[in-house]
Amino acid sequence: MNVPKEFWVSHLLDLLLQEITQLIAREPEQEARDYDYVRSLLLKRFKLTPEKFRLLFVTHQKSSDKTWRDFYQEVQTFFNGWIEGLDVKTFDKLRDLMIADQMKKRAPVEFKERHLDQRSATRRQRAPLCPSINFSAPLNYC
Numbered sequence: 818m819n820v821p822k823e824f825w826v827s828h829l830l831d832l833l834l835q836e837i838t839q840l841i842a843r844e845p846e847q848e849a850r851d852y853d854y855v856r857s858l859l860l861k862r863f864k865l866t867p868e869k870f871r872l873l874f875v876t877h878q879k880s881s882d883k884t885w886r887d888f889y890q891e892v893q894t895f896f897n898g899w900i901e902g903l904d905v906k907t908f909d910k911l912r913d914l915m916i917a918d919q920m921k922k923r924a925p926v927e928f929k930e931r932h933l934d935q936r937s938a939t940r941r942q943r944a945p946l947c948p949s950i951n952f953s954a955p956l957n958y959c
Contacts, residue, residue, distance in 0.1 A: 825852040826851070827850075840858070860898075865898060866902065867902030870899035870902060871895075871918070874896050874898075877891060
């Protein structure tokens with residue numbers, strides 16, 4: 818189904834609970850028709866942060882009543898929410914994000930707190946914090 822973007826909100830409203838449609842209805846008319854604005858409003862309302870999308874992406878499992886196509890679309894939505902929320906627009910940023918995510922899973926807590934926090938989001942930003950790390954080699958500690 819190929820629906821023009823200006824009709825996305827009206828189609829979305831048909832699928833939402835009354836409480837949520839009332840939330841949207843309280844917004845100025847122009848903004849209530851803007852899909853990007855409504856999407857942002859709903860993400861804030863449900864606190865779907867990039868980290869929450871990341872968790873949904875890595876833990877999501879196919880349910881028996883859904884098709885593999887449904888599962889693909891769900892995982893794709895979670896992945897897109899994760900990278901869009903972090904403003905990842907290049908392959909280099911995506912690579913850095915994926916590598917940092919893997920490091921976070923395997924590094925000791927002290928290392929994570931010191932070198933992999935939210936303030937040091939990219940490899941180039943992390944490198945000065947920990948010059949002894951070779952990001953293309955096995956993990957070395959500072």
